[in-house]
Amino acid sequence: MENLEYERLAWALLYGHIAIIVIGGFITVLSQNLVRALVGLIMTLFGVAGLFFLMAAPFIALMQILIYVGAVSVLIFFAIMLTSAWPGGDESGTISVRKIIFAGLAAIAPAIFLGMAAILKPPPSFLIPDEIEVGILGRFFLEDFILPFELISLLLTVAMAGAVVLAFEMRRKK
Amino acid sequence: MAQENQDLIRPFADTATDEPIINQAPVQKILNICRAMSLWPMTFGLACCAIEMMSFGMARFDSARFGAEVFRPSPRQSDLIIVAGTISRKMAPLVVRLYEQTPAPKWVIAMGNCAISGGPFVYKNQYGIVEGVDLIIPVDVYIPGCPPRPEGLLEGLFQVQKKLTGRRWWPLPEQARTSDK
Amino acid sequence: MNLDLRLDTSGDFYARKFQPTKREDTLILNMGPQHPSTHGVLRIILEIDGEYILRAEPVLGYIHRMHEKMAEVMSYPQYLPNPARTDYLHGLAWNWAHVAAVERLMGLEVPERAEYIRVITCELNRITSHLLWWGAYLLDLGAFTPIMYAFDDRERIQDILQRITGSRLTYCYYRFGGVSNDIDDRFIEETRKQCSRMKPRFKMFKDLVTDNFILRKRVEEIGEIPADTCRKYGATGPVLRGSGVPYDVRRAEPYSVYDRFDFNIPSYDTCDAMGRYLVRMDEMQESIKIIEQALDTLPEGDYIMPKAPKKPKPPAGDVYFALEGARGKIGFHLVSDGDKSPYRLKLRAPGFSNLSLFSEVSEGVLIADAVSILGSLDLVIP
Amino acid sequence: MIEAIPTQFIIIFVGLLAVMAFVGLNAIVLVYLERKVAGFIHRRPGPYEVGPPCFPHGILQPFADGLKLVGKQLFTPRGADSILFWLAPMISIAPAIVCFIVIPFGPHLQIVNTNVGLVLILAFTGINVLALCLAGWASQNKYGLIGAARDISQGVAYEIPLLLVVLSVVFMTGTFNLFDIADGQGAWPWQWYIFYQPLAFIIFFICALAETNRNPFDLPEAESELTAGFHTEYSGMGFACFFLAEYAYMVVASCIIAILFLGGFQGPVLPGGWWFLAKVYVLLLIMIWIRWTFPRVRFDQLLNICWKWLIPLAVLNLLITLAVIAI
Amino acid sequence: MSVMTIYHLVAIFLLCIGIFGIAYRRTLIGIVLSIELILNGAGLSIMASAQLTPAPNELGQVGTLLVMGIAAAEATLLLAIFLVVSRRFKNVEAGKLITMRG
Amino acid sequence: MIVKSLRETMLGMWSLLVGMKVTAVNFKSTQITVHYPREVVHSLEGYRGHIELVPSDEDPxxxxxxxxxxxxxxxPSACISLTAIKPKKKAAEKTEAPDSADEVKTKGKKEAPAKKAKPELESFVCDYNYCxxxxxxVQSCPxxxxxxxxxxxxxxxxRQEFVLDLLSRLQNQAQKKEQ
Structure with missing residues (x-):
């Protein structure tokens, strides 16, 4: 009995998060105002974080919030403010129908293939995932996945350096 | 002169007060008492009286005792506009704008003779002074003096509280004992 | 008189005239007239790039009170209360300037005791003015507590002054030929007490603020004004002395009885906000020195000339009288045509000259520094 | 899937309500405390007269302020993005409340004991930056915009040493579980981590001040420079929300410091909850004391402190910690 | 339909709407927002595949973390690039950046 | 150089602690606040408030x-206006308190000082709003x-509350004193 209630709750949560993701996605893509689009993206990010939670990976969910919401979207916000702080510089204005059609086609094509693949050929799966310790994850990173880990560190460092170099070039031009 | 000042008056159409969300008498009364006890003034000094306005917030007279020490720099967060000083014609539109920027339950104190009437700066052929802030924005309480002492401003604060709640909350200064400070 | 009060987001006359430069993505920021750090009614239009100020232009006149015009309408004694309202922080100096200008024009001989009283009260007033500046400046820099301590002392001095002058702020104490009230023993005693009280206070101020690491970083090497620039703009007072020029009217062209006292003219050649800060802090101590000397040597006698003119009518002619106010050189240029009111009066307000520096100094600094510089100039916009 | 749901769903719900009450109460106490402490430092009584004689010393002052703010007109400035404008205060206050559900207030006083508690708090406090940016941007006010830009730079910069310092503590304990971290320390002060990691404590404290926008790092709302910074245009409840959020984050920061460095609920004699409360309030008092003593730092100095001092020191601290652990 | 399919469908939705956004948006920042959506979809898909199948869970989590790291790096770089672009071209609309020389 | 900057920073940190000590000392010291409505400042003597009439020696x-x-x-601000009747004339027109400064000014000029017989004060109005x-x-009063x-x-x-009719105030004060 209790389990049934919990299962219902779980489904409700699942669909709730999916709804958030869908709404957020549409806001992100269709909003005329870039900051609102960013808020839509944040909605989506929270929804995805919620799905991670439901998949029993709270650490990844929190990392999603920490990295995406706390860092990436703040950076994008910064970019919006620095490039087009005032109305007119963003996405206002009409967009041609042709463009919408092409964009829609571009989006639907993979949707059909992948969607069919996902529905018709589902791999074996189960309902209840395991939660793993953060420590195990860390050990995994440092033992088995040391190369990707180092690579991503390198990538981040290079990106930082590149950003700094670009920013300095900008300042010099002043 | 009075005729010219008429030009400065404009209908306060932009500052239409919203209907209160809760409009029950006892609730309103409690809310009014709360408002009276936390009048946040705006950091808005115009001239000499502003210095006395500072004294009013400082340790000796300490407006904090009556919940009025939170001087907010932004008009959006303040309740009380203390017009402390002479209003020149150049400043007048800005005073009006500040008044309009302040959200609805708001009160205005005209502090000092300049704000009340132009004070010592009223003379023949005078060209730059608005003769009284009440010509441009509605004033609730007047405090005369040039400048008034901080006690006067405190009395003005009490008057605003009286206007809000219908009673004076503090004893009269006549019965006060003399402090050694 | 047609004042258009409609809300206009494109800015008013000044902001429109202040065209942005060719550079893109700069922001025109309107600081004031109602802004906590412009102290009342100064307005500064800034063009900023990020946090850096590209150009700054002060807009004056939000408290234009027609002091000069007023003098032409009113008779000499009727004008007595007004100079103190020109610079409401150091009112007595302005009061003195007016009185002394008329006295000089009429050739009146002021009794010695009156001169001493003038010196004492004026110096006390200078201390209150500097104290207020000190507090307000630190308020600009984000420290809230010092102004409270400054007002503690300020209130005490104001009490002392109020007993004899009758007001706290806008004094109307000096009269043609003397002062309006004699000082008594209680005044002398209280002043002495206050002087000795101030000395440990300065130590406390130093501990709390002057030595503070954060404050030093905020004022050192900020707003450097070379002595040349000061001369160009006619800056005087602590601003000039903070740039290493020990020019003080009290010493350069001694008026009244200042030549009898032994005091230093503090000056710092760092030229920055710290220099101006230290000059004012030292000046308060020098003022205390002057007051103590004056109290020691206070002569007996009249406090006002026996036959002081009630309604002076100075002979035709003009006179210029300058003295050292808390903010710099105060000048009164009085032209009389022999009537009961001046023909023309020109006031030299030190704040005006000092403010004109701001535009040049604040180019290329951060907004926070601009606030610091503005505060260190110690402006009272007349 | 079924197991994936936290089994104490109801507990969380009730806990959230309790936390909201706690946050509100705390804000009221803190506002009163702040004004009173400021008053005493200035040699004046602070709030004193408000309230009937049975509530002396102005204890009712914060209530009056709160109710007044509720009764103020809500004002959406012209040209502002009204949805985002009112969304921002809510985004600001909500994560603060979430943070409280994983904090162990006492040995048995914790709503959710999760293995990722510390990460949760770090993740959710980061959202505040976003809220303040939204507030500054949406109000179409230049002061607000500058305040928002300052807040982003400040928030992003100070997050880094904060994380590094937290990591060095986590390496010592080997867990993100706040309860375990607190439990791992002994009852006596020399068993607390402040004793092993004094540098980390100082860095964390400075970063906490910066993250909660407290003086001397209150640049996004620098009163004398930007009038009121990002909340210049907020009136009534919007302002109150930011106010509440600021105090809530202060409490969160103090709680984290107390748990990470001061032994959390550990302490001799008294029951744990009281110790925790005492530690948190001592930290809050120090924050208030600092606020009323120092001037504000400048913006570039703020970033210099972070990049030139705190981050190298934090890295150093981390390396030393690792070395000690390895040995 | 199994739960994993639902997750996958959500991931596909994110991918599609991201692609749509890339084509539809005019400004570079809008395009970055869309790319973030796609990356999220990828992360979700990886997570679901690892957690809900017999595949090792760590693999999925590590993969997602790597995706996040890439997203962060990309955002940092793009921010700097946008600043330069906006300074040189005075706008950040993709359609108007037609010259190759700055 | 590094040593120097480190030393500077350390000294700076120390200065911050000194500052905190100062505020702590002040935290403990006595308060200087005058609890105004319950107590008043000791030093109002000498303060120039608005003017009042002084009663004559024989008749308060x-x-x-x-x-x-x-x-x-x-x-200077033309805020005083007074009217007087000569003792012989009986019916003098009553003037009310003037409203604006201009009126006061003209009135002040109109009323020629009666020099011969000792005139009796009929009204003495001080418009405190302009003072x-x-x-x-006070100094010019003979x-x-x-x-x-x-x-x-x-x-x-x-603002009308501060148009002070000093004569009636004087009478009120005398009455109060008698009681």
């Missing part, structure tokens, strides 16, 4: 004023009929 209901108009003429508290009127009040607690809802 009668002012010392001889209606010489000196104060009216000297007042600048310079004290010239009979010492004016004094400063130390009533600094004025505040009201209208």
């Amino acid at each position: 209901y009668k002012p010392k004023c001889i209606a010489c108009n000196n104060c009216v003429r000297i007042c 600048c508290l310079c004290g010239l009127c 009979t010492g009929a004016l004094r400063y009040s130390s009533n600094v607690y004025l505040a009201g809802f209208t």
Whole structure:
């Protein structure tokens, strides 16, 4: 009995998060105002974080919030403010129908293939995932996945350096 | 002169007060008492009286005792506009704008003779002074003096509280004992 | 008189005239007239790039009170209360300037005791003015507590002054030929007490603020004004002395009885906000020195000339009288045509000259520094 | 899937309500405390007269302020993005409340004991930056915009040493579980981590001040420079929300410091909850004391402190910690 | 339909709407927002595949973390690039950046 | 260089602690606040408030004023207006308190000082709204009929409240004193 209630709750949560993701996605893509689009993206990010939670990976969910919401979207916000702080510089204005059609086609094509693949050929799966310790994850990173880990560190460092170099070039031009 | 000042008056159409969300008498009364006890003034000094306005917030007279020490720099967060000083014609539109920027339950104190009437700066052929802030924005309480002492401003604060709640909350200064400070 | 009060987001006359430069993505920021750090009614239009100020232009006149015009309408004694309202922080100096200008024009001989009283009260007033500046400046820099301590002392001095002058702020104490009230023993005693009280206070101020690491970083090497620039703009007072020029009217062209006292003219050649800060802090101590000397040597006698003119009518002619106010050189240029009111009066307000520096100094600094510089100039916009 | 749901769903719900009450109460106490402490430092009584004689010393002052703010007109400035404008205060206050559900207030006083508690708090406090940016941007006010830009730079910069310092503590304990971290320390002060990691404590404290926008790092709302910074245009409840959020984050920061460095609920004699409360309030008092003593730092100095001092020191601290652990 | 399919469908939705956004948006920042959506979809898909199948869970989590790291790096770089672009071209609309020389 | 900057920073940190000590000392010291409505400051003596009439020695209901108009003429803000009747004339038109400064000014000029018989004061109005508290009127008074009040607690809802009819105030004060 209790389990049934919990299962219902779980489904409700699942669909709730999916709804958030869908709404957020549409806001992100269709909003005329870039900051609102960013808020839509944040909605989506929270929804995805919620799905991670439901998949029993709270650490990844929190990392999603920490990295995406706390860092990436703040950076994008910064970019919006620095490039087009005032109305007119963003996405206002009409967009041609042709463009919408092409964009829609571009989006639907993979949707059909992948969607069919996902529905018709589902791999074996189960309902209840395991939660793993953060420590195990860390050990995994440092033992088995040391190369990707180092690579991503390198990538981040290079990106930082590149950003700094670009920013300095900008300042010099002043 | 009075005729010219008429030009400065404009209908306060932009500052239409919203209907209160809760409009029950006892609730309103409690809310009014709360408002009276936390009048946040705006950091808005115009001239000499502003210095006395500072004294009013400082340790000796300490407006904090009556919940009025939170001087907010932004008009959006303040309740009380203390017009402390002479209003020149150049400043007048800005005073009006500040008044309009302040959200609805708001009160205005005209502090000092300049704000009340132009004070010592009223003379023949005078060209730059608005003769009284009440010509441009509605004033609730007047405090005369040039400048008034901080006690006067405190009395003005009490008057605003009286206007809000219908009673004076503090004893009269006549019965006060003399402090050694 | 047609004042258009409609809300206009494109800015008013000044902001429109202040065209942005060719550079893109700069922001025109309107600081004031109602802004906590412009102290009342100064307005500064800034063009900023990020946090850096590209150009700054002060807009004056939000408290234009027609002091000069007023003098032409009113008779000499009727004008007595007004100079103190020109610079409401150091009112007595302005009061003195007016009185002394008329006295000089009429050739009146002021009794010695009156001169001493003038010196004492004026110096006390200078201390209150500097104290207020000190507090307000630190308020600009984000420290809230010092102004409270400054007002503690300020209130005490104001009490002392109020007993004899009758007001706290806008004094109307000096009269043609003397002062309006004699000082008594209680005044002398209280002043002495206050002087000795101030000395440990300065130590406390130093501990709390002057030595503070954060404050030093905020004022050192900020707003450097070379002595040349000061001369160009006619800056005087602590601003000039903070740039290493020990020019003080009290010493350069001694008026009244200042030549009898032994005091230093503090000056710092760092030229920055710290220099101006230290000059004012030292000046308060020098003022205390002057007051103590004056109290020691206070002569007996009249406090006002026996036959002081009630309604002076100075002979035709003009006179210029300058003295050292808390903010710099105060000048009164009085032209009389022999009537009961001046023909023309020109006031030299030190704040005006000092403010004109701001535009040049604040180019290329951060907004926070601009606030610091503005505060260190110690402006009272007349 | 079924197991994936936290089994104490109801507990969380009730806990959230309790936390909201706690946050509100705390804000009221803190506002009163702040004004009173400021008053005493200035040699004046602070709030004193408000309230009937049975509530002396102005204890009712914060209530009056709160109710007044509720009764103020809500004002959406012209040209502002009204949805985002009112969304921002809510985004600001909500994560603060979430943070409280994983904090162990006492040995048995914790709503959710999760293995990722510390990460949760770090993740959710980061959202505040976003809220303040939204507030500054949406109000179409230049002061607000500058305040928002300052807040982003400040928030992003100070997050880094904060994380590094937290990591060095986590390496010592080997867990993100706040309860375990607190439990791992002994009852006596020399068993607390402040004793092993004094540098980390100082860095964390400075970063906490910066993250909660407290003086001397209150640049996004620098009163004398930007009038009121990002909340210049907020009136009534919007302002109150930011106010509440600021105090809530202060409490969160103090709680984290107390748990990470001061032994959390550990302490001799008294029951744990009281110790925790005492530690948190001592930290809050120090924050208030600092606020009323120092001037504000400048913006570039703020970033210099972070990049030139705190981050190298934090890295150093981390390396030393690792070395000690390895040995 | 199994739960994993639902997750996958959500991931596909994110991918599609991201692609749509890339084509539809005019400004570079809008395009970055869309790319973030796609990356999220990828992360979700990886997570679901690892957690809900017999595949090792760590693999999925590590993969997602790597995706996040890439997203962060990309955002940092793009921010700097946008600043330069906006300074040189005075706008950040993709359609108007037609010259190759700055 | 590094050592120097480190040393500087350390000294700076120490200075911060010193500052905190100062505030802590002040936290403990006694307060200087005057709890105003319950107690008043000790030093109101000498303060120039608005002016009041001084009663004559023989009759506390009668002012010392001889209606010489000196104060009216000297007042920079033209805030005093007084009317007087000569004792012989019976019916003098009653004037009300003037509203604006212009009116006051003209009135002040119209009323020629009666020189021959000792005139009796009929009304003495000080429009405190214009006063600048310079004290010239008190000093110019030949009979010492004016004094400063130390009533600094004025505040009201209208500005008309501060158009002070000093004569009736004098009578009220005399009445109070009798009681």
